[in-house]
Amino acid sequence: MGREFVELFEEWSEYYDDTVSGYDKEYRDVFHGYEQILKEVVNRSQGHVLEFGVGTGNLTICLLKAGLSVTGVEPSASMRRKAVEKLHGQIPILDGDFLEFPTHRQIDTFVSTYAFHHLTDEEKEKAIVNYGKLLHRGGKIVFADTMYESKEAHQAAIQQAKDAGFLKLATDLSTEYYTTIPFLQKVLKENGFDASFTRCNQFVWIVEAQKL
Template sequence: MGKEFIELFEHWADSYDSSVTGHDEEYKEVFLHYEEILGEVAKRANGHVLEFGVGTGNLTLKLLEKGLTVTGIEPSPSMRKIAFEKLGNKAEIVDGDFLNYPKDNSFDTIVSTYAFHHLTDEEKRQAIADYGNLLREGGKIVFADTMYESEDAYKKAIADALSKGFHNLAEDLQREYYTTIPKLRNMLEENGFSANFEQFNDFVWIMEAEKL
């Protein structure tokens, strides 16, 4: 489940924080309003938070600053090392992924940023079904990720990247498992969630889903 991307994150770990601040022109638009996006996800979270794809711990920091308890899941050892250095013992961070994690039914909110696209649509469906069983009524999923309003919008994003000479970005958009909002909405509603989607840049939307 997304394990094919771990090597990528092992290599990216040391430069990740530089990338998200817009120093890479090719990915500048992907990470536009990065701090605002993380802050908005943290603002919508409450209680005991399960965070997938901790990375270097940037969202985790904002969750902790809000006074929340965080259990973080991160499959990349290099990313976990940086997160530990940044966070100390303020949050529990363990090896795992969107489908393999501690399932103790004590979580109030499940969050993630820039990571859910590492799952195929079938894996996304399985993950959301698991979260539907895990969360109590009123519990929430709050994910910020690249997604598209339609297949045509997805194809246009690839064409736009190529037209700008952003070949690495175009390759990423085709290699990873980006999906559409209608598909995600259907998965969520099938599993007892009410979902809302809000766009924050040309790539990233926040998906907020409440368990009914």
């Protein structure tokens, strides 16, 4: 992920789980249905899974409970410590991100939740090109993240947050690299993926892309 956001995650590690549980009203709608979103990502995953942006390990736990083999990568040292503690050391959590990660094992599914927006669109395209080269036919990308049907929809979401008095959320939506579905559709298609998009809440969609 974008390493420029690592300092933010060092701080957020202390209260991330409170945020996803709906404690912070500004982000309550962003994380609405959080447990179901994790479940949907797990249900779409297969084989050996490489998880980007493990955070405190919430998705990782679900993947392991489903019997999947997982390699976790996370650029924040504080988040890695939280995840290792929560997972009781079941798997190592490695220092890595969407662009730099271990490839010594065959990867069947790339997964992530609430993290791909830390890459610019240029970086997202670079990442998808790389995944297309690494995945075998039938391999998958399964990412859940905030994205928009158009640039206009993105701007409308920023204004809605401002109107609600959610200035921190509005700032996040303005400064982080939220993309559009048409952009991802185009890049995925160009790199040999068949992709579908499923809306989970007001903000989050799941993209499930299978290598043809």
